Amino acid sequence: MRYDRQIKLDEVGVSGQEKLRNASVLIVGVGGLGCPAAQYLTGAGIGKIGLMDHDTISVSNLHRQVLYDENDLGKSKVLVAKEKLQRLNSEIELVAIEEALTIDNAEKLFSEYDLILDGTDNFETKYLINDACILAGKPWVYASIYKNEGQLSVFNYQNGPSYRCLFSKTTRQNVSCEATGVLGVVPGIFGMLQAMEALKIILGVGNVLSGKLKISNLLSGSEQILNIQKKPEEIEKVKKNGIMxxxxxxxxxxxxxxxxxxxxxxxxxxxxxxxxxxxxxxxxxxxxxxxxxxxxxxxxxxxxxxxxxxxxxxxxxxxxxxxxxxxxxxxxxxxx
Amino acid sequence: MKVTLKYFGVIAESAGKSEEVLELEQGLSLRELKDQQIKTYQIQDAGSVQIAVNQNLNNEVELKEGDEVAFLPPFAGG
CATH class of the missing domain: 3.40.250.10 (Rhodanese-like domain)
Structure with missing residues (x-):
């Protein structure tokens, strides 16, 4: 049967598979991070997966967004992703949301899912996800890439720190993978690490990467885990002011x-x-x-x-x- | 005192290295060290750079022999 190989694990079992089936995950940004995350979460049998992106597929996406192929050029990412993922697993519900995340739609949308997976490539949307997750009371799995280096963490999980506790101030120098260049494998690995964190949260097993920031350089092979200190005032500010x-x-x-x-x-x-x-x-x-x-x-x-x-x-x-x-x-x- | 500095992301690029060991004046504060390195390597948007001492971020501690100080910039690629 479909899930036999994961049900065999003590951490999953029949009851764990039931948890996955009853769970819902919203993936914001179905690109270099979001595609692999979506593929593995679909495979694992997450009951409902929301796919949100307003972008279309271009030829320069294909080296890292390997869910898509040459016949998909110019088409909506979420519509193509939904169709392909549904072929991978027809038992789950896939929701294509062909919109950008905004101050107006974020909180309501987040309230419809158990957790949010961040596949975005810019600071504005990461802060927006952070603030909306605080307001909607949802955990989110964060990843960011700079060339061969990636950051991974889980925010707003069981009263843990938020993204603003890590970076209360940001920089104007947002450099996208398009601008700096990236090997497709790097977001691929981090997207899968995000999927793993999502599974751990849903199954309630292992050590969720909350309050910690994992930084890996896949070129040098060096890895660090830094402890993030919670700053309650940063979280209160969002609760008081709304999305900033x-x-x-x-x-x-x-x-x-x-x-x-x-x-x-x-x-x-x-x-x-x-x-x-x-x-x-x-x-x-x-x-x-x-x-x-x-x-x-x-x-x-x-x-x-x-x-x-x-x-x-x-x-x-x-x-x-x-x-x-x-x-x-x-x-x-x-x-x- | 000898302190190991680790650089990430664009800071490692500005510095041209991801790690170095510096002999620092006794009593140099964390803030002074940060300012000094930001000046040395002309690191942009210093306000957004986070510092971790011995793997703890935002930790206002006194520097001592053998400490490991990490310089972490925000980045957002995906």
Missing amino acids: SVRMDCEMKDSDKKYLDVREEFEQPKVTAANVIHIPLGELQQRSNEIPEQEEVLVFCQSGKRSAKAVEMLQTDFGFQNLKNVEGGIKTIING
Whole structure:
């Protein structure tokens, strides 16, 4: 029978196989990491696997995303993956989600799965996964690749540390595998290590890599396991503020400029950098004393309209000389 | 005091090595060591670099003979 070879293991058995059948995993990003993870989790008989990606298959994917083949070029990754994986195992449910993960869809989507497997290739989405997992109360299996080196960990598992406990500050220098180059085997191995962590979590066996960061260099053969310290304030910040936009965070943190955000508290994306003051337009008159007068302050809102009003009012009514409107709003600061 | 430094990801590339042993002045703090190495190898975005002493990240300890200090950058490829 199909699962005989794994049921034979003491760690699995008939009851373990039942756990796998009742489990659900959402794979965000079905590329170099997500493909091998999806293949092995499908083989293992995970009851429901969500496949999320908005990308299509290109020829430069094929050296590492070996689930796909030459006939699939230009097609949706998740639709092709679903079809092929279903042929591997017709007994499980595969859900293709042809969308990007966003602030708006993440938390609700995560609540429908037991755990999240991170197959993404950028910091924005990793922080988004982290924050949404904290809010939805789900563990996630993380991996990242830089050339021949990979990082692996499990976050938000049984009150363990989060990704923000490891990297509370990020870098603007995101380098993708496309940019640096990578041998297909490297994400392949890490995607499978992620699948192994997912199986351990579901089966409740072994040592889950929570609170630890495994770093392997597959070229030199060196391996390190570092202990991650939980920073409860990083987790509380997410619970209090909701999903925080990291793109804004890192764009502004490195800048020595001062910003004034005149948007309402609920507006997305949120900005939590220390060099940003938040005063909604309607409160500016009472709180104008909180705005520095000596250095240049860039005033922004969502589109640039409210902030233009704010600048005009603060100049006319309070005599500020140091304010400059960010035309085009928050998006121009992100892109710029 | 002799301390072993380990570099990962793009930091190992900036340094041109993944490991070195340095003879440090007694009493040099972890922060001073970090600043010194960041300057030596012109490591970018120093604020995002995490330091582990004897495999423990974010550990504010006093450096001592034989310590192993790891320099870890975030990366996000997949």
